[in-house]
Amino acid sequence: MKKKIIISKPFIEEEKSDIFKNSVKLCAHITMENPNTQKLEKKKCYFEFNREYKKYLCDTRSDAFVMGILSSAMELGYDIEFKAPISEKLYYQLTTYYIPMVSKHNPTYPMHSIKLIGDLDNTKIENSKAVATGYSGGVDSFYTIIKHGKICDIATNKLTHIVFNSNCTSDNNEERIKKTYLKKLEEVEAMAKEANLKTIACYNNLYEFYKFPFRAFNMFYSTTNGSIAYALQKLIKIYYISSGGPISEFSLDLDRINGHDSQVFDVFTLSCMNTENLSFYSSGMECRRIDKIEYIIKEPLVQKYLSVCPYSSFQDINKNSVLNCSICEKCLRTLTELYVCGGGKILQSLAKLLM
């Protein structure tokens, strides 16, 4: 018999936390065979926020938890059973298009075809029409912020919130993950304040339900990143996920586009993630990375906060660290692109260790 992940009805908890002073968690108990120990376990999965977001947490749907664990289930070949309903439109899109197509076209990774088992709900959820995007500090992220920030003349699409989550970690040490997260959060909050946007900080423990070293977690991450928007379905109406590449690189088969992850088919993934309440967009797929750099380099916000380096957050948290190391592959790539685009001021700040 095929193995199964069982997600309990979601519930809300207020408890002391070492992440936020006043914390609230959207939780569900997840029962599954732990892929790292092969033991059957029942563990609490949670999305943790500042308590001001309590009224926006959606505990009547399983959407956040199903999407948070979907890539793990597909990697392991486990079906998912949920005790609270999932949004009907989301169920239709996942079971008709996303799961069969991604599993068929990624045999190497591999991603398996799985079943989703549980009730559906197509009723509307009242929400506050917030427009949000995730934040990494990189070029793609800033392109979304500048494009949909103060210059956006369509009120419905204008950015109101920045989401900073703890996803996409390659670490499995809770203490280190929390330290790294809180260190970066300070920088995100300062940037958001200057951009006149509110910060939604979300710490979650989704990584605990993935097979180490988190290949599926970090290769097929748009569903996990989007899961935070489902947790806040009473707040968020539109969610932009920044695209890492142009539409010309689209392929469902990651083997064909060596060096890329699932962001190359985000336009497909995100179209399957929409619900009756929530719309996702792949922001930036309309242009190349070099076009994005040209678009953002004159912005003082970008010149101050652009952070492309994957290693800067691992520096000693007690020392005054820099946003970019200026010697790793990502930093050097961006330095070259800035040189080509004539981004003098930002080039100097990025390259200060080299000079």
Ligand SMILES: [Zn+2]
């Ligand atoms: Zn670097």
